[in-house]
Amino acid sequence: MTEQETLAFVLASSKALGIPLEAERAARVAAHLHRTVAMAQMLEGAHLTPADEPAEIFCPKSH
């Protein structure tokens, strides 16, 4: 995702979530999100199998 594409994503998804963003803030948010893209790409390299479930907290019954 390029910086321009990240900014476009920020503008669209902030609208979907109802977060108003003026231009300067949108640019700062996009810069933060763009840095996180590299981390997400690193995580894509984790060797997960279909059986690897998310870590849990929820417990249906307290014990």
Added chain:
Amino acid sequence: MDTQQLSTEAVAQGIATGQFTASEVLAAYMQRIETTDAKVNAFTTPCFERAVQEAKAIDQRRTRGDTLPPLAGVPYAVKNLYDIQGTVTLAGSTVNQTNPPAQADAFLVQQMQAVGAVLVGALNMDEFAYGFTTENTHYGPSHNPHDLSRIAGGSSGGSGAAVAARQVPLSLGSDTNGSIRVPASLCGVWGLKPTFGRLSRRGTYPFVHSIDHLGPFADSLQGLGLAYDALQGVDAYDPGCHAKRVEPVSSNLHHGLHGLRIGVLDGYFHDFATAPARQVVQDAAHVLGVTQTVSWPEAAMARAAAFIITASEGGQLHLDHLRTQADAMEPLSVDRFIAGALQPAAWYVQAQRFRRIYREKVNVLFEDWDVLLAPATPVSAPTIGTEWLDLNGQQLPSRAAMGLLTQPISFAGCPVVVAPMWPNGTEGMPIGVQVIAAPWREEAAFRVAHVLSQSGAAGLKKVGF
């Protein structure tokens, strides 16, 4: 009474034996707060009237001949995300100021009260715990007591600074990615991030439900153990509290190193540490007779996953604030909260799935080791306002980089005692060593930390005011 000459256990013992009263001790600490906090800015909400009543009650119990509980009369303070009955829980924000006052004390405050500790107030922090520096724009930065031009660390910066300045012998904080360990390291005090799920978080303002931990800071390792023992308790009302029993450590501190397999973390934890941070680990290893190095699995990936989960859960938690009051939020973190709220769900789910296999890899590592050592921070405390750090050949954002060495550990949920140490080349500033144990093995970390404490290699130093 000079609070810089006292320690948690000395205060408790002095009151129990009648050397001084709880009210006298409290007066000394309140005076210390009043004469130093203009410099330190650790406190946001003192509660001296409540403290006076609690201290009087301890003195009355002693006069009656009652046996006093372990922390009777010991003053302490809490990060201002802990509920204090009758007080608004700020969590470092101004948007919370219009919330109603808390109707009850947080679970851990109740635990402290049950062992006689005296609550003197609430402490400064990064807004909603999203930061490692406590450069809080609303309430001002907390200043490092060993050099007032430098940060105290965060997000529990007030908790670290208050103990370092000897305003209190004990404090409580929270740690999601390093928020107890970073200020303990930078302020030169003892800190404990227990196992994830060990201590109840009920009655505290959350940040990241799936990673939040609570824990104590102390002016001595013995005091840290006494506080930890007091804080433990099974709580069915915190869905993240997995403790099934209380496992005290104070009676085992002196058991020594026999049977403990101890190593030093290399790779990531070496590469992202500056020379003084490496030195404190070498010094600790020398005291402990440790020579072997160990590689922690997937540290960089774990940090990335912790970062993504933190941003996503934190952003979602504050969605209403971001929609309606973003301009009233902390300028240093509000854009990161928004970016987190916008992260694709696939990133978050991938990070949570990774966390499960990561946990297994860390548990396999601890089949061969009992305790591992690493620096708590890459550097000593930077000057307030520092934007960038040069680490491992990279220029990194300073505020985020302070948690580089703590995030992979808390993401696995391992307990960590931070031992305050004092390297060369930092202009007298401390850096802490993380004494890391397998999940639910706090006692092993405490035994190792006790040896560091007894040797004189780790401990507090006086401040210059």
